[in-house]
């Protein structure tokens with residue numbers, strides 16, 4: 001990295017382990033960029049971004065949304081900038097590597113959304129899991145549904161149902177980190193047991 005931010009002066013205020021971390025950055029950037037370039041040469045020209053929950057988004061490797069992960073120097077500069085922004089956060093965090101895939105690999109995914117900014121050459125704009133499922137009305141929820149995997153009608157997986165509460169206007173469903181509140185007539189999809197096993201695999 002030729003960035004002046006990595007001069008000896010700029011390292012002075014860091015702890016010894018941070019200095020170590022940043023002194024290793026230039027060689028890491030070279031190694032990481034070589035790995036990314038190798039993937040590109042192999043035809044893995046798409047970048048997949050996976051949210052913590054939900055459907056991954058597919059981008060061209062040149063999309064502004066992901067370019068900062070594809071260019072490893074930019075990725076490291078982003079971490080450096082975050083470290084010096086004054087915001088709390090880990091002092092030494094390896095920048096995220098892009099998940100590179102070919103078009104064929106993306107098409108094998110059960111679900112994805114194509115970025116509408118870069119329009120990658122994939123078959124569908126929104127590919128969703130296809131299960132032989134009938135939506136369930138919230139009024140039909142029962143104790144047997146606890147611990148089953150659910151997804152919304154849009155095909156967003158929401159995880160296992162922890163508990164649900166029936167109140168006057170409807171039902172509140174609690175999943176790990178997510179609550180869904182709906183009317184009794186709203187619908188949700190209880191995934192088949194086999195699909196749940198496949199997802200966990």
Ligand SMILES: [Zn+2]
Pocket residue numbers: 058059060063064065066115116117118119
């Ligand atoms: Zn994009």
